Amino acid sequence: MNRRLLIIDDDADFAVATSRALALENLDCRIAPDGATAFALLEAEPVQVALLDIRLGQEDGVEIAARLLARHPGLILVIMTAYASVDSAIAALKAGAYDYLRKPFFLDQLMRALERCFQLVELRAAKARAERQLALLHRIEVTSQLAAGLSHDFKNMLAVIQANVTVIEDGLPIGDGLFPYARDARKAVQSADGLVQRLMGFARNGSAPAAPVDLRDPIRAAVSLLGGTLCAGMTIRCDLPDHPLRSPVAPEQIQTALVNLLINARDATGGQGRVDIVLQHLSQGSDYARLVVEDDGPGFSAATLERVMEPLFTTKPEGTGLGLAMIQHLALVTGGSFGVGNGVMGGARAVLDLPCLGQDQLSGANM
Ligand SMILES: Nc1ncnc2c1ncn2[C@@H]1O[C@H](COP(=O)(O)OP(=O)(O)OP(=O)(O)O)[C@@H](O)[C@H]1O
Ligand SMILES: [Mg+2]
Structure with missing residues (x-):
């Protein structure tokens, strides 16, 4: 400042x-x-x-x-x-x-007085940041609880609707005029099911701490899952360390987080862009694994950046606005941090820090 x-x-x-x-x-x-x-x-x-x-x-x-x-x-x-x-x-x-x-x-008297003033400015700013983060965490918790409560029941209801629509669709004679309606109903049920899966993933983020997992595995899994399908037109560069980087998170949560970031990058670049994924070990007092995902799309506008972590905030017609909020939640409940912004080249840059085992703990662990 x-x-x-x-x-x-x-x-x-x-x-x-x-x-x-x-x-x-x-x-x-x-x-x-x-x-x-x-x-x-x-x-x-x-x-x-x-x-x-x-x-x-x-x-x-x-x-x-x-x-x-x-x-x-x-x-x-x-x-x-x-x-x-x-x-x-x-x-x-x-x-x-x-x-x-x-x-x-004397100048030093003035400086001492001003130093106290600017310390107060910094304290106030830190307090405001902490309050904003707390309010965001509260919103995320509320969404997460709501998601946990609703998604389970919705899932069961959707299964019933899907089974019935499939019976109707299969029973219609070929060329029947009702066929497009049944097909649209089945598609809508499928996308509702996808939304429920995402909400359930959100709710699961708060679950008990997991055994340390080598973060390289879920990252490779996410890249291979999307590389040949949804992100087939993109150039994905993945830079992983030579040694395992173990963090106490469920591997599917990391995979889901990276899938969310890759799909965001695909949406931002029209499916033709470049994404760089870098995983590295940081030792700043405690040990952290840092995952950076940067694309070459247009980046975040200032207005989007203000609200991007809010659950359900989206600028996409088909978006649910849960992707980044889910990652933020994951970071907060695991003692890490998550932030997004624009990289030096202007594209979106997401940084997820997760606590991980240090090199000394790793040497005793199974490599
Ligand atoms: N890589 C990116 N480049 C530019 N804008 C982005 C990027 N990633 C996210 N955004 C912006 O942030 C918003 C929120 O992203 P988020 O992933 O939380 O939700 P979403 O992608 O809209 O929906 P979904 O829940 O399906 O992920 C997006 O709607 C988009 O405006
Ligand atoms: Mg998204």
């Missing part, structure tokens, strides 16, 4: 000198000589912290502080004044200022 500071001070010499000194500390500074300019600058671009002189020409700094915070509640405000009046300090803090500095001050 770019650390940006707004200095609101009518003392141009002080503002310019301070902004130059702070630029050397990697702070991106803007200067406003009055309240109106400060408001305009804050509207124009995001600023996390503002340094406000309480004596701003004829303007009342405390009143400006209150208005700034009312309009930009996330802004962290540090008040400064050459007139060290306790009253104005209390008034400014009451108006919501975060800190108070008495002019003149």
Whole structure:
């Protein structure tokens, strides 16, 4: 994140000198000589912290502080004044200022105060990210429970419908006018059955931890499943490590995850694109297996990227919007993480990290 500071001070010499000194500390500074300019600058671009002189020409700094915070509640405000009046300090803090500095001050005093402000900015951002992830996890859990409850009963009902439609279809004389209707009904039942299978797969993601499996196996299985069929027109490059990479997940969950990503890549590239699959071992504190799937399609638009992990979000007429949400769920329940974005060449890039056994644990395991 770019650390940006707004200095609101009518003392141009002080503002310019301070902004130059702070630029050397990697702070991106803007200067406003009055309240109106400060408001305009804050509207124009995001600023996390503002340094406000309480004596701003004829303007009342405390009143400006209150208005700034009312309009930009996330802004962290540090008040400064050459007139060290306790009253104005209390008034400014009451108006919501975060800190108070008495002019003149040394650069290191200012830096310490600003460091505290930007730490608060980062903490707030981390909290917001955690809350978003929790809300998403909650949505996924609700969908998963709903899926578990509904899909079982639906599956049984569909089996009955399918059996009956097949009897009707088979019993119709050749050329009968009802034949296309029976055929369409059977096809619809088949696609409903496919949807139910996907919902059941979603619900299964939460099941008990599995014995460690070599991730290369389900990856090869998914590639060979689709390589000759649904993705036959695509170039699939698969780069797997020479040694086993064992992770405690059910192999069919990994296979389903990769099938979802490959089908997404096929849809995005019109079935004629290229997909690179890379599996590697990462050791960053703990051991992770990283699966990266990147295609050469158009990538995600900004609007899609905002909502792409929401269960049931889709931009495809026939999509169910469960593919990426399912992988996200799998990652969260196994202690890993999942993210999507656009690669350097502009195509979609998905990264799934899963906990795995380290090299030392592997040497004792069956290779
Ligand atoms: N490789 C990709 N390139 C561009 N956009 C993608 C890619 N993968 C997914 N998307 C976008 O993300 C959306 C959600 O994907 P997701 O796999 O969750 O659901 P879906 O593919 O629409 O439906 P399904 O449940 O059948 O997978 C897609 O509708 C599409 O807009
Ligand atoms: Mg999909």
